[in-house]
Amino acid sequence: MASKGGGVGTVGRIPEMEKMSVEQLKALKEQADLEVNLLQDSLNNIQSATARLEIASNALHDLALRPQGKKLLVPLTASLYVPGTLDDAKNVLVDVGTGYFIEKTMAEGKDYCERKVNLLKSNYDQLVEVATKKKSIADEAGVFLQAKLKQLAPTP
Secondary structure (H helix, E strand, O other), rough: OOHHHHHOOOOOHHHHHHHOOOHHHHHHHHHHHHHHHHHHHHHHHHHHHHHHHHHHHHHHHHHHHHOOOEEEEEEEEOOOEEEEEEOOOEEEEEEEOOOOEEEHHHHHHHEEEEEEEHHHHHHHHHHHHHHHHHHHHHHHHHHHHHHHHHOOOOOO
C-alpha cells in the first residue's frame, strides 16, 4: 500500500487509481485528508510565527527611536506588562529558540527577524503547493471511490 501511495503523486496516477480496490481508495483518501489537515495546521503555525516576528521587528524599530533611560512598559505575557527603563538602546537579546538568547545590535536584531520572516514565507509557499497536491489527490480518490461504489451498488 505504501508503494501505491508514493506513486500516486506521479504523472500516471489516474490509471493507478482505477486499478485500486474500494478499500485501497478509502485508505488513500483518508491518508491524503489527514496529510492535508496536518499541512493546514503547519500553515497556520507558520502564519502565526511570521506575525510574531513582524511584531518583534516593528518593536525593534520603535525601540531604536527611543532614547536611553526612557521609561516604558515591558510585556511579560500577552496581557501582563511591567514598568521598565530602556537601559541599552543599541543592543537587544534575540530569542533563537529552546530558551537560548543571543545579544545583537539593533540592526542585527532587525536583520535576524527579516531573514526569519523571509524563510517562513518561503516555507509557507512550499507547503501550500504540497497541500494543494495532496488535496487534489484526496479529491481524485474520492471521485474514483464514488464511481466504484456506484458500480458495486445493485441497480433496482
